[in-house]
Amino acid sequence: MLRFARLTLILTAVLVGRIGLTQVVIDAGHGGNDAGATGFWQEDMVFEKDLTFAASVALAEALELRGIYAYQARQGDQTLPLSERVARATRHCPGGLFISLHVDTFTDSQTTSGGMRFFSLNDRGIKQTLPEDVNPKRLTRYREHAERVSAQMMNYLHDAQWRYFAKIERRNFQVLHNTACPAILVELGMMNNKHDMAWLNDPDRLAQRMDGLAQAVQYYLQSEKEL
Template identity: 20%
Template sequence: MTTIMLDAGHGPNTAGKRSPDGVLREFHFNNAVAQLVKHHLVKEGMTVLFSHNEQRDVPLAARTKLANQRNADAFVSIHANAYGNSWNSANGIETYVYPSAMKQSIALATLTQNALIIACKRRNRGVKKANFAVLRETRMPAILIECGFMTNREEAALLLSNSYRQQCAQAIASAITTWIRRGKR
């Protein structure tokens, strides 16, 4: 049985993780997409676990510890990006892997990034490398997805829309399913 650990990045009370006008809280987008991804993956017969909690912030160490304890096949962290604290022109979608990521992480990141760009028709910022705790501390293939910028007025409006959340979720779930069917390659 395939087990996927979904992580709605940050938490409901994480300071500063919102659009400049305060209308969009990042966790609300992240959690909504995680719920939708779970729905799609469960229909594919996968077990889906969450590393986050809808009521409180969960420390990064607790998130990665849970993923490692449950021996998940993949860790997928869902986020909305920001550039500074005010409205600006930064835009697009990007997916991160750890700098010395295993090949399976790079394959999953590439599939996910491509699926998101096709589905959402946003600027392709590519697959990038970063030393993020959720990528560094997990023992399974792990990716962190940035689905658009909360500091860009156009993308903030998209991040608030149910249709965009559905597009993101479908693309992420499709990429994970393809990756599993290809033997995690």
């Protein structure tokens, strides 16, 4: 019965996405020839590209269980240029959200903090990449909505300590340029933080974290008006 109910929700979500209603594009950072940051877990080398893809799959499943169609920009361990990631976001996310997943690394005292960080495009990024036919007020509005989603994601983090360390910042990341919807880059944690590596390499704990992000997306989509 549970398997049938899950299948029904996923099929419904897929149909919703195909007829052009709200959907979420998930971009698993790096991939293929681009391994991203590296770290170690239980004496084995771990690549950022593998952690982000596992998180992308878990987040997509959590969203689809809530009837929200999720399109994964990277379908496996493939090399995907930033320009193509943005192009796929533009094609698939009108009326929805674009979420790019990454795992950071530090060599200074910040390695002890860990926790998620949420990024939206800063003013410089908006000015640098503004298409001639797009009103800058619309891109600014996209950013406002992206930061509302980020705030909800912080609220839905299950661990109070995680909420304490979580931050919302603005940066000029290329993958956030010119998307046709609110765009967020999420740094899931630190490759050289043992606590972050523990949950990122634990499928059950990873699913729990991604479920919290999915709850936040669902709340946003239900409560916010269309752009």
